[in-house]
Every structure is written in C-alpha cells, then in structure tokens.
Amino acid sequence: MDNGQLIAVLASILLQASPLIIAVCGETLTERAGIVNLSLDGTMLLSAMTGFVAAHLTDNLMLGFAAGAAVGAFFALIVAFSSIQLKQSQVATGFVLTLLGDSLSAFLGQEYTRLPGPSVPHFAIPILKDIPILGPIIFNQDGLVYFAILLIFATSWWLFRSRPGLELRSAGERPEAAFARGVNVRRLRYLYTVIGGALVGIAGAAYSLDVKIGWSEGHTRGLGWIALAIVIFGGWSPVRGAIGALLFGATKAAATVLQRAFPEVSVVAFNALPWLLMIGVLLLVSNKIVGRLLVNAPPALKRPLQRMLQVAPPAALGTELKNE
Amino acid sequence: MRVELQNIRKHFGEVRANDDISLIFEPGKIYGLLGENGAGKSTLMKILSGFQKPDGGKIILDGKARRFDSPADALAAGVGMLYQEPLDMPPFLVLENYLLGQRRGFAVNARQAAKDLRELGKKYGFDIQPEEHIRDLSLGERQQLELLRLLAGGAQLLILDEPTTGISTEQKVLLFDSMRKLAKDEGKTLILVSHKLDEVQDLCSQVFVLRKGKLVGEAKLPCPNELLVNLMFEKLPPRRERASREQKQVALELKDAVVATPRLELQPLNLTVYAGEVFGLAGLEGSGQEILLKACAGLLPIRSGSMQLGHQPLDQLDYHAARAGGISYMAAGRVEEGLVAGLTLTEHMALVDQEAGFFVDWAGSRARTKERVQHFQVVGTSESTVEQLSGGNQQRFLFAMLPSSLKLILLEHPTRGLDIRSTDWIWQQLDERRKDGTAILFISADLDEVVERSDRIAVFSGGRMSRVVDAAKTNAEELGHLIGGEQ
Numbered sequence: 126m127d128n129g130q131l132i133a134v135l136a137s138i139l140l141q142a143s144p145l146i147i148a149v150c151g152e153t154l155t156e157r158a159g160i161v162n163l164s165l166d167g168t169m170l171l172s173a174m175t176g177f178v179a180a181h182l183t184d185n186l187m188l189g190f191a192a193g194a195a196v197g198a199f200f201a202l203i204v205a206f207s208s209i210q211l212k213q214s215q216v217a218t219g220f221v222l223t224l225l226g227d228s229l230s231a232f233l234g235q236e237y238t239r240l241p242g243p244s245v246p247h248f249a250i251p252i253l254k255d256i257p258i259l260g261p262i263i264f265n266q267d268g269l270v271y272f273a274i275l276l277i278f279a280t281s282w283w284l285f286r287s288r289p290g291l292e293l294r295s296a297g298e299r300p301e302a303a304f305a306r307g308v309n310v311r312r313l314r315y316l317y318t319v320i321g322g323a324l325v326g327i328a329g330a331a332y333s334l335d336v337k338i339g340w341s342e343g344h345t346r347g348l349g350w351i352a353l354a355i356v357i358f359g360g361w362s363p364v365r366g367a368i369g370a371l372l373f374g375a376t377k378a379a380a381t382v383l384q385r386a387f388p389e390v391s392v393v394a395f396n397a398l399p400w401l402l403m404i405g406v407l408l409l410v411s412n413k414i415v416g417r418l419l420v421n422a423p424p425a426l427k428r429p430l431q432r433m434l435q436v437a438p439p440a441a442l443g444t445e446l447k448n449e
Numbered sequence: 450m451r452v453e454l455q456n457i458r459k460h461f462g463e464v465r466a467n468d469d470i471s472l473i474f475e476p477g478k479i480y481g482l483l484g485e486n487g488a489g490k491s492t493l494m495k496i497l498s499g500f501q502k503p504d505g506g507k508i509i510l511d512g513k514a515r516r517f518d519s520p521a522d523a524l525a526a527g528v529g530m531l532y533q534e535p536l537d538m539p540p541f542l543v544l545e546n547y548l549l550g551q552r553r554g555f556a557v558n559a560r561q562a563a564k565d566l567r568e569l570g571k572k573y574g575f576d577i578q579p580e581e582h583i584r585d586l587s588l589g590e591r592q593q594l595e596l597l598r599l600l601a602g603g604a605q606l607l608i609l610d611e612p613t614t615g616i617s618t619e620q621k622v623l624l625f626d627s628m629r630k631l632a633k634d635e636g637k638t639l640i641l642v643s644h645k646l647d648e649v650q651d652l653c654s655q656v657f658v659l660r661k662g663k664l665v666g667e668a669k670l671p672c673p674n675e676l677l678v679n680l681m682f683e684k685l686p687p688r689r690e691r692a693s694r695e696q697k698q699v700a701l702e703l704k705d706a707v708v709a710t711p712r713l714e715l716q717p718l719n720l721t722v723y724a725g726e727v728f729g730l731a732g733l734e735g736s737g738q739e740i741l742l743k744a745c746a747g748l749l750p751i752r753s754g755s756m757q758l759g760h761q762p763l764d765q766l767d768y769h770a771a772r773a774g775g776i777s778y779m780a781a782g783r784v785e786e787g788l789v790a791g792l793t794l795t796e797h798m799a800l801v802d803q804e805a806g807f808f809v810d811w812a813g814s815r816a817r818t819k820e821r822v823q824h825f826q827v828v829g830t831s832e833s834t835v836e837q838l839s840g841g842n843q844q845r846f847l848f849a850m851l852p853s854s855l856k857l858i859l860l861e862h863p864t865r866g867l868d869i870r871s872t873d874w875i876w877q878q879l880d881e882r883r884k885d886g887t888a889i890l891f892i893s894a895d896l897d898e899v900v901e902r903s904d905r906i907a908v909f910s911g912g913r914m915s916r917v918v919d920a921a922k923t924n925a926e927e928l929g930h931l932i933g934g935e936q
C-alpha cells in the first residue's frame with residue numbers, strides 16, 4: 126500500500142466513524158446527566174429511514190437531517206418522560222423503543238427502499254486541505270465529518286469546562302446533592318436526554334444520507350448497540366469515545382484487509398475482531414488491573430495515569446432523584 | 450439573623466418526628482440541640498434548611514415568614530446546613546464541587562475561583578487544595594469544604610448535624626475555633642446537633658432538648674451534665690460494672706501477617722486476641738486499623754504470615770468462610786455496607802438467615818424481626834425500610850441481625866452517632882456476648898470509649914501498630930501520643 130492509498134483508507138475510516146461519533150457524543154451527554162437511553166439501535170434505524178424519506182420527498186438535505194433529529198428527540202423524550210414522570214425503568218423503556226424503532230422503520234420504509242435521494246456533498250476546506258497528510262485525511266471531507274469533529278470538542282468543553290456542564294455532571298453523579306445546590310435535576314435531565322436523542326437521530330440520518338446512502342430494511346441495524354458500547358469504552362468522555370469510534374472503524378477496515386489476505390479463514394472470525402479488541406481494552410483499563418499496574422509506578426506519575434485510565438460510570442446512572 | 454420556628458409539625462406515618470416545636474435562635478450565639486436517637490433533631494433541622502417540608506408551622510427569619518422549596522432556596526435566604534454525611538460530589542474536583550451551585554458566569558474561570566477558594570479557606574484556617582478529588586479527602590476535609598461553600602453562599606445561620614463524628618481531633622479543634630469565630634466576629638447564628646455533652650458544654654451558650662418529637666426543655670450553659678441527661682432521657686438505667694476477662698484461650702492470632710491495599714501497606718502484624726476479650730484499636734482514620742479489620746473479616750487477603758482463629762489456620766480466608774467460621778464484621782458505613790436500602794427489616798432478617806433454603810419463611814422471619822426489634826429497642830416496625838430508621842436505630846438493627854453464636858466480632862465505630870443510652874446499651878449487649886467467649890475487636894475514633902470499654906488496646910499510626918497497652922493502665926492522653934506516632 127502506498128502513501129496515497131493509506132491516506133485514502135484513513136480518510137474513509139474517519140468518514141465511516143463520523144455518525145458513530147455523533148451518536149456517542151449525544152449518548153454521552155444523556156448518560157452524564159444520569160439517564161441511559163438504551164433505544165439507540167431503534168432510534169437510529171427509524172431516523173435513518175425518516176431522514177432519507179424526508180430528504181427524498183422534499184429534495185432538501187437539511188430537512189432530512191431535521192426529520193432524523195426530530196425522531197431521535199421524540200424517542201428520547203419518551204425515555205425521559207417515562208423515567209422521570211412515570212418512574213418506569215429506563216432499561217425496559219429503552220428495549221421496547223429499540224424493538225419499536227426497528228419494526229416501524231421496516232414497515233414505514235417499505236415503499237422507499239433502494240431509491241435515489243440527495244446526499245451530503247463533498248466539501249474540501251480551502252487552505253487547510255493542503256496541510257500535508259492531515260489535510261487530505263481531515264479537511265478533504267464533507268460537512269458531516271466537520272460537524273462530528275466540532276461536536277467532539279464542543280461537548281467535551283461543555284461537559285468539563287462550562288458551568289452548565291458542571292450542573293449536568295452533578296445530576297448524573299449525585300442528584301440529591303445537586304438538588305441541594307439548586308440544580309433543577311429533572312429539567313436538566315429532560316433537556317440532555319432530548320438533545321442527546323436528537324444527536325443520535327442526526328447520526329441515523331447521516332447513514333442514509335451520507336455514509337451508506339439510501340434506505341433498506343435494517344439499514345443501520347447493530348450500529349446503535351455499537352454506539353452504546355463505545356460510550357462505555359470511552360469512559361463517558363467525548364474525546365475518548367471518538368477515539369473508540371475511530372479504533373472501531375480502523376479494526377473493521379483492518380478486518381477487511383486481513384480477510385482478503387487470508388481468504389481461507391471464515392468471515393465471521395474477522396468480523397469479531399473489533400469486539401475482541403474492545404473487550405481487551407476494557408479489561409485492560411478495568412480498575413483492578415490498572416490498580417495493580419500502578420502499584421509500582423512513580424508517585425508523580427500515579428495520579429495523572431490513574432485519572433486517565435480509571436473511569437467510573439456516572440454514579441447515579443439510571444436512577445431517580447429522591448427527595449421527599 | 451434572628452430565626453424563629455413556630456409550631457413546626459412533621460409526621461412520618463405514625464411517627465411524630467416533630468410535634469409542635471417552637472424555638473428562637475438569636476444572632477451571634479452558638480446553640481446546642483440535644484436529644485436521644487430518633488428524637489427528631491435531624492428532621493427539625495432539615496425542615497429549617499429547606500430539605501424537607503413541614504406538615505405545619507412557620508419559619509420566620511428576621512421577622513419575615515419564609516417558605517423554602519429546596520435547600521438552595523434556604524441558602525439564598527441565609528440558612529445553610531452541614532449534613533451528617535456531607536452532600537458533596539465525590540467524583541468531582543474540590544474546585545468543581547465548590548463551583549457547583551454558584552450562579553455566576555457561563556464559562557468557569559478556574560484560576561480565579563481556585564484563588565478565591567484558597568483564600569476563603571485561609572480565612573478560617575483550612576488548608577484547601579482545589580485540584581484534589583473529593584473522594585480522596587477525609588470526612589473532616591469534606592466538611593470544611595461544605596462549610597466554606599455555605600459561607601460563600603451567604604449563610605447567616607449555620608446548622609451542623611453531628612459534625613464531629615468521624616473527624617480527627619485536630620480537625621475538631623479547627624472546626625470549633627472557626628465556629629467560635631463565626632459567631633463572635635461575624636455575628637452568625639450556629640446550631641450544633643450532637644450527642645457529646647462535653648462538646649456542647651464547651652461550645653454552646655444555650656441548649657434545646659428534644660424528646661420524641663417534642664421540645665422538652667432548654668438550659669443556659671454551662672450547667673451540670675446530669676441536668677441535660679435528665680432532660681434527654683426520661684430515665685437512664687444505671688451503668689453496670691463490666692466483668693473482667695478470665696479466659697486465656699486464644700481467639701485470634703496473627704503472626705507476621707502482611708496486609709496491603711493500593712493505598713497503604715501495613716507493617717507485619719503480630720497480635721493475639723483472647724476469647725472473651727475486648728480489644729480496642731485507636732488511630733486516625735486511614736492509619737491501617739480498618740485494613741486489619743477487613744483482613745480478619747476475609748475482605749482483604751493476607752499476603753504473607755499466618756492467621757488463626759482458635760487453632761484453625763485461616764490463610765485462604767474469604768468473607769463467606771469467615772462468616773461460616775463464626776466471624777462477624779460490622780462496617781462503619783451502615784447504609785452502604787451493612788444494610789440494603791429499600792429493603793424492609795423483615796427482608797433483611799430473611800437475608801441473613803443462615804439455614805435459609807430456597808423458599809423464604811416469611812412468617813417466621815417476620816416474627817423473628819418483631820421479636821428482635823422489640824428486644825433491641827429499635828424504633829420502627831418489621832415493615833419499615835432501613836432508610837426510614839434514624840441513624841441510631843439503624844445501628845441497633847445491625848446489632849439485632851448479628852448471629853447468635855460467634856467466635857469473633859469485628860466492629861468499626863460501633864457507637865458512632867449513638868446517644869448515651871444506646872451506647873451503653875450496645876456495650877451491654879457486647880458484654881453479654883463476651884461471657885460466651887466471643888472476642889471483640891473494635892475500632893473507635895473516640896479515645897474515651899476505647900479506654901473505657903477495652904481490655905487491651907493497640908494504636909495505629911501510618912500503617913504501624915504500636916505496642917499493646919493494658920486499658921486499665923492507660924488513658925486517652927497516652928493514646929493521643931501513640932496516635933501521633935510516639936512509641
């Protein structure tokens with residue numbers, strides 16, 4: 126493989142990973158606020174279908190994305206409402222919505238399979254695209270990729286540098302204490318569940334309008350679960366989550382290459398590769414093993430290493446605010 | 450700020466936690482609030498600080514009636530409360546924890562805020578490191594942070610609910626100094642809820658006493674302790690002299706045992722505890738005594754050396770083997786480690802039932818629970834969930850769940866948060882068990898308790914165990930020196 130080819134592969138990994146990155150950022154926001162929206166797989170299918178159909182019918186790309194976002198926001202609103210207002214289990218609601226989104230997308234999308242529709246146009250950013258190596262990989266892409274990259278930094282800044290982000294995280298860690306500090310935990314959980322859901326919806330539409338253009342039944346099936354796994358893998362941090370999404374894309378690309386090199390090995394084995402990698406890394410960063418590895422680390426390095434490697438889920442993830 | 454409570458009422462089902470309480474707190478003074486476990490002190494203070502809503506009654510601040518919808522509301526009106534367990538954010542940085550809830554600016558100016566926080570700390574004599582994680586701090590430090598946060602939020606009335614349980618002596622002195630300063634120099638009103646009469650006498654100028662949800666008396670301090678005790682308890686049974694230990698049978702023996710956690714490695718331990726003996730462990734929190742206890746309970750592995758229970762070697766001990774072998778462990782965190790939030794007392798009893806088969810004998814469990822609840826004088830019913838119990842009653846219930854025949858009981862802070870009567874009562878129960886040859890190994894931060902209740906004592910400091918001293922021949926002062934690391 127020469128340099129040009131390598132750059133092309135890397136650019137394609139970035140493009141493939143972009144919708145995942147968007148979904149991961151959205152779900153990270155939601156889970157950081159203490160709600161787990163498990164319906165991602167169904168949401169993405171339904172919004173991929175809706176997004177495509179809306180864009181196809183109106184011939185307007187933006188309307189397609191807006192429709193996808195609306196579907197995602199609506200599903201998320203159901204999760205938020207049933208858990209916050211009706212005190213139902215978030216896991217149960219999420220599962221039901223996953224199944225609903227899947228079947229609904231298959232049913233409503235029947236008439237629209239394998240049709241042409243608008244797709245996100247390629248747009249190289251002047252000047253930046255001429256930076257050696259990075260330019261063609263990152264800045265010779267389309268709007269979706271740029272949006273995903275901006276989103277990583279925006280959500281990260283929001284979560285860890287802004288005051289609203291502080292409140293958002295507090296609702297996910299210890300809602301009772303957050304409430305005592307005057308944080309409106311319920312409103313805030315609604316807000317971030319809906320925003321997170323809208324982003325997941327955009328991610329769904331991104332598949333049918335950009336990465337895997339068009340609609341067919343089960344178009345994005347499985348990708349929602351992958352996004353959920355990557356949120357955990359990324360330790361509820363957008364930057365680490367994005368790295369996870371890229372790593373996932375890279376192993377998939379590697380699997381394709383390997384498969385061509387070793388045609389006698391079953392396809393299934395190579396498809397399992399990304400998962401094996403993910404499980405391996407999760408084990409590696411598990412607190413026990415990190416703790417053991419760090420016992421002999423120099424004290425000056427211990428703290429920052431620990432901070433980087435050890436992650437815990439938001440302590441109140443999936444629980445309700447209890448007061449009175 | 451002058452604070453007036455008028456006819457405050459709060460009922461939890463049958464329980465009248467607050468029954469028509471009226472009180473006045475004047476500015477610039479420190480008040481004590483006393484009462485036995487479950488008397489309603491915390492409830493009253495939670496109402497005053499906006500954490501719970503009263504069923505009836507009025508809160509009047511400087512002549513104006515107020516209603517609080519949340520603790521943040523109350524703080525905005527000048528009322529701040531430090532809870533028994535600090536209401537902070539363990540995964541956050543100290544700085545983030547401080548900033549949360551402050552309404553200023555959109556982006557956080559971390560550098561400026563860190564500087565402000567350090568200075569505020571200095572003003573009250575607290576050494577604050579804004580970049581540390583809350584979860585790495587001691588209880589006393591977390592408390593200091595909460596105090597600073599409330600002061601920064603404009604608190605004029607500060608409520609401290611049992612602030613000295615679980616903090617070191619130095620931290621206590623520091624806390625009391627700053628409390629005095631706040632009252633005298635800044636004219637703030639302070640309320641101290643406590644079971645420790647000496648502290649109250651030392652700090653407060655006036656006390657109010659609650660019993661069973663009612664205000665039953667007040668007194669100007671100083672006054673004789675007996676007067677306060679008589680107000681708090683209708684009748685206090687006389688203290689029984691404890692029998693001295695006779696048996697010389699070994700209950701627990703450690704030889705060159707090495708135990709370590711990622712944070713602290715203990716020096717090799719040599720320790721013998723005899724059957725029927727009460728062995729006290731003192732030391733600052735985190736000095737290693739907790740690790741020893743956990744190792745004996747089978748919760749931490751012994752890396753080298755040996756441990757024996759009676760004559761039985763216990764090298765590969767795990768928690769369940771320890772339980773089966775007759776070792777019982779009671780952790781300091783009641784609700785976190787000892788009890789299961791959300792389960793009723795009966796369900797707890799069914800859980801610890803050792804002969805339990807697949808089917809739960811609910812009627813039997815309920816009967817047993819009722820009998821134990823009565824015997825151990827737990828204020829609650831077999832159908833209460835554990836978080837409905839007051840702190841003291843949770844502790845009593847933990848004792849009620851201990852299996853009946855045991856070789857060794859390991860206790861972390863067995864009487865933390867308990868009133869005098871319950872404390873006495875718990876030790877009586879433990880004394881009864883000593884007669885059957887049960888050995889008791891316990892940790893306490895209260896040096897007087899360690900001296901008074903133990904037969905022998907060892908002190909931990911920085912992972913080292915001191916020589917073993919005879920309780921009859923020592924005093925709190927000597928232990929204090931040992932805690933400081935003297936040999």
Ligand SMILES: Nc1ncnc2c1ncn2[C@@H]1O[C@H](COP(=O)(O)OP(=O)(O)OP(=O)(O)O)[C@@H](O)[C@H]1O
Nearest residue numbers: 461466486487488489490491492837838839840841
């Ligand atoms: N949320 C609740 N639900 C039901 N009962 C409650 C609840 N909170 C408190 N109680 C009951 O109200 C009574 C008063 O409790 P409170 O916590 O105010 O006592 P306390 O004086 O602070 O006791 P302690 O010294 O043990 O802390 C107790 O009998 C307790 O069981």
Ligand SMILES: [Mg+2]
Nearest residue numbers: 490491839840
């Ligand atoms: Mg209390």
